[in-house]
Amino acid sequence: MKIGICNDHAGVDYKFRLSEYLESKGYEMVNFGTDTTDSMDYPDVAHPLATAVENGDVDLGIAFCGTGNGIGMTLNKHQGIRAGLCWNAEIGKLIKQHNNANVLVMPARFVSFETVLEITDAWLGETFEGGRHQKRIDKIPYNK
Ligand code: RB5
Numbered sequence: 357m358k359i360g361i362c363n364d365h366a367g368v369d370y371k372f373r374l375s376e377y378l379e380s381k382g383y384e385m386v387n388f389g390t391d392t393t394d395s396m397d398y399p400d401v402a403h404p405l406a407t408a409v410e411n412g413d414v415d416l417g418i419a420f421c422g423t424g425n426g427i428g429m430t431l432n433k434h435q436g437i438r439a440g441l442c443w444n445a446e447i448g449k450l451i452k453q454h455n456n457a458n459v460l461v462m463p464a465r466f467v468s469f470e471t472v473l474e475i476t477d478a479w480l481g482e483t484f485e486g487g488r489h490q491k492r493i494d495k496i497p498y499n500k
Contacts, residue, residue: 357384358383358385358386358413358415359378359383359384359386359414359415359416359417360385360386360387360388360405360408360413360414360416360418361374361385361386361387361388361405361418361419362402362404362405362417362418362420363389363390363419363420363427363464364389364390364396364397364401364420364421364422364427365390365392365393365394365395365396366420366421366422366464366465367389367420367421367422368391368393369464370420370464370469370472371387371389371420373469373472374418374472374473374476375387377473377476386413388401388405389420398421398426398427399426401419401427402419402427402431403430405417406430406431406433406434406437406459407434409437410434410436410437416458416459416460417431417437417439417458418459418460418461418462419431419459419460419461419462420461420462420463420464421463421464422463422466423463423465423466424441424442424443424462424464424466425463427461428440428441428461431459431461435497435498436497437458438451438456438457438459438493438496439458439460439461440457440459440460440461440479442460442461442462442475443462443463443466443467443471443475445471445474445477445478446478447475448460448474448475448476448477448482449478449479449481449482451479452478452482452483452484453482453484453485453489454485454492455489456484456489457479460479462475
């Protein structure tokens with residue numbers, strides 16, 4: 357499985373550490389984020405990741421910014437993206453079971469790296485429940 361990962365300057369360290377962890381588990385990682393801590397604008401990395409997920413160039417995405425909010429807001433502007441903001445493993449499970457989130461977003465400045473690993477394992481390890489949740493996610497894309 358191919359996972360795209362992106363981050364702004366707040367998420368560089370976690371991006372590298374999580375990529376190494378996932379590669380050791382056999383995932384192919386594609387880096388869309390910045391590799392330095394120089395201040396940058398998160399939309400510049402979020403849009404390319406969202407496009408790659410929508411086009412099927414990667415199977416899933418993971419994203420970090422300081423709070424997770426700016427990068428998550430940007431990702432969710434894409435009609436094909438369901439980006440879920442998570443700060444514990446229980447929410448990591450639920451965004452897959454109920455929302456079939458295709459991008460996992462985490463707040464780099466507010467979670468420990470241990471929590472990042474727990475959330476990521478929870479999200480990747482779950483499956484979408486479908487049923488009433490399928491009906492709900494089908495209603496998410498907005499057409500005026
Ligand atoms: C960067 O300082 C910070 O604003 C950004 O990482 C993120 O938290 C924005 O939502």
